[in-house]
Amino acid sequence: MLMGVVIMKKNDGTQNTQVHGAGSRSAGRTVSVPAELDQVLDQMIEETLATASELKRSLLQDRYMLLQEQRREYSRGFKDADSGDKAKWKRIRRGRGYQEFALTAQAMELSLKDILERAELPVKWPNQDMENMAKKLGKCSEDTKVMLARFIKQLSPLFWQPDEDECKLLMPTPTKRVIIALENKPGWKRDQRQFVKDLGDPALSKVWQDKTHATTAPLKSLLEAGDKLGFSPAWILTFLDAGCVLLADSPISEYIMAGYSFLSQENRVVFETVVDSAIHV
Amino acid sequence: MTYQELKELVLAEDNGPAQYDVFFRKYPEFESAMQDRFIELCEEQKTTKWYISKQIGVNISVITRIYSKEAMMTASKLAAACYNVFHMSMQEFISGEKPPIDLPKNLSILVSSLDALEPEKRAKVLPQIKKKWLAWQMDAEPQEPFSALLLPERLKEVCADAYTDYYGPFVGGAPSRVFALSIMKLVDNDANDPAGKQFRFSQAVFMSIISDIPADYFLVRNYAKYLPVRYRSVSPMAPGKQIRKKLINDADILDTLSYILSVPSDVRGDMIGYALGQCWALTKKIPDVF
Numbered sequence: 001m002l003m004g005v006v007i008m009k010k011n012d013g014t015q016n017t018q019v020h021g022a023g024s025r026s027a028g029r030t031v032s033v034p035a036e037l038d039q040v041l042d043q044m045i046e047e048t049l050a051t052a053s054e055l056k057r058s059l060l061q062d063r064y065m066l067l068q069e070q071r072r073e074y075s076r077g078f079k080d081a082d083s084g085d086k087a088k089w090k091r092i093r094r095g096r097g098y099q100e101f102a103l104t105a106q107a108m109e110l111s112l113k114d115i116l117e118r119a120e121l122p123v124k125w126p127n128q129d130m131e132n133m134a135k136k137l138g139k140c141s142e143d144t145k146v147m148l149a150r151f152i153k154q155l156s157p158l159f160w161q162p163d164e165d166e167c168k169l170l171m172p173t174p175t176k177r178v179i180i181a182l183e184n185k186p187g188w189k190r191d192q193r194q195f196v197k198d199l200g201d202p203a204l205s206k207v208w209q210d211k212t213h214a215t216t217a218p219l220k221s222l223l224e225a226g227d228k229l230g231f232s233p234a235w236i237l238t239f240l241d242a243g244c245v246l247l248a249d250s251p252i253s254e255y256i257m258a259g260y261s262f263l264s265q266e267n268r269v270v271f272e273t274v275v276d277s278a279i280h281v
Numbered sequence: 282m283t284y285q286e287l288k289e290l291v292l293a294e295d296n297g298p299a300q301y302d303v304f305f306r307k308y309p310e311f312e313s314a315m316q317d318r319f320i321e322l323c324e325e326q327k328t329t330k331w332y333i334s335k336q337i338g339v340n341i342s343v344i345t346r347i348y349s350k351e352a353m354m355t356a357s358k359l360a361a362a363c364y365n366v367f368h369m370s371m372q373e374f375i376s377g378e379k380p381p382i383d384l385p386k387n388l389s390i391l392v393s394s395l396d397a398l399e400p401e402k403r404a405k406v407l408p409q410i411k412k413k414w415l416a417w418q419m420d421a422e423p424q425e426p427f428s429a430l431l432l433p434e435r436l437k438e439v440c441a442d443a444y445t446d447y448y449g450p451f452v453g454g455a456p457s458r459v460f461a462l463s464i465m466k467l468v469d470n471d472a473n474d475p476a477g478k479q480f481r482f483s484q485a486v487f488m489s490i491i492s493d494i495p496a497d498y499f500l501v502r503n504y505a506k507y508l509p510v511r512y513r514s515v516s517p518m519a520p521g522k523q524i525r526k527k528l529i530n531d532a533d534i535l536d537t538l539s540y541i542l543s544v545p546s547d548v549r550g551d552m553i554g555y556a557l558g559q560c561w562a563l564t565k566k567i568p569d570v571f
Contacts, residue, residue: 147561147565151390154386154390155386155387155390157441157442157443157444158444159443159444160444183446184444184445184446184449185444185446186437186440186441186444186445186446186447187446187447188446188447188448188465188468189446189448192446262444263441264437264438264441264442265546265547265550266387266438266441266546266547266549266550267386267387267441267550268550269547269550269551269554270387270550270551270553270554270557271554272554273550273551273553273554273555273557273558274554274557274558274561276554276558277554277555277558277559277561277562278558278561
């Protein structure tokens, strides 16, 4: 079970694994990646280090040491903090956070898509429109992409934008992203309810019914729901907030694609026409 | 009873906005006041009942029934009367005021792009947009200028811009169940369903009061004809993202806007994208609107 599994790393280096059920109060506040995913990453890092050339290995090892040091610094900061903060740390931060996970993978030159696939969490663009748009963006120059990113920021709702408070404060975890995005999705409330019902996923139904947003759903369910809703997987997994690449060709394309997934049908046509004219200019 | 009095009563109900279904039964004076205003304006214009019925496409008996205060016409027919007979906006007919309408995001970006162009460059872009419109009009079917069937499109537009569900625009919580159901029926129904055509005048007024959006926006294709229109822009001098809303005063831009608003939603996206592409090719800039 991926849901709510967290690993508490003790000072002596041993690990203490705790499993939180969907109804647990602490589970919803967990911002760490599932332990399985964390293990796959560690495994892949080991494999990369084992197969890399000597020069590359030393470079990657240096990077890894630096990341570990940063992590220790972060823990030390919390140890020195007052008791309230410490309790919060224990509750919230046990494994790697989603963004830390993505940054570690990127620093170790590993593809996030490959890691997720190995953990049996395949990701893809939710629909053909998005796939085509990602291909079109691949043809644009970096300057054009910067302009398009500015354009999508203007055109799309503030709701999803990683630098906006709504996203930063209300939706720090994949579960919250999917559920809050579904709750607010333009449509009638009954449509949203029906959508969850049609998915037939008990974990997601449980999260939907918990109005306190204190329960978590397995990543697999969230990615499936996000796929059906047409959201960018990098946005759901919060990798976008760290500027990491999951499916697109660059971080800026990933940003554009996340914004594209939140556009209305009319605005999609507007954006596609602008992209076409930008390619031809 | 005036519109202002009605608005105060609607918003002052204990449990959020008044219940639509009980409200208009409780205050029939408003509908009667609107019938009086209709008769008064008709008399002011010195028009015959026959002329009015021809202009708005209803049977003359409907006009006679309004004159004898037996009935009120549907919202889209009233919009037609306001635009074709009284030459005023629907909101002006209801409240006597001309509140500005805020443009959706895509049109805001386009208008601020056009506004930022130098006059010579603008003179190049605007005819191209008109040409695009003419090309579309060559083989397009005529569009109904006033229709309750525009309501779903407009509601979706407001909600998509803010990323909120369909209850979002109705301030103070969800409207009454009966009201919500009637709107739901309109949004969900096919274009040919008669339910879509019978959007009542009182529903339009109620919707306008609780969403604070002029009634014209929900019923009239080219709402920029008699009402001032605003677009969003970010003040370059102010710190942070201080958004200001600017009224469009330029006649050429208003003219272009009316072309764009007159086309159906699926063509409009293409037209806005084309116009933005033209502006972009000249300036290489996208303005801040948020």
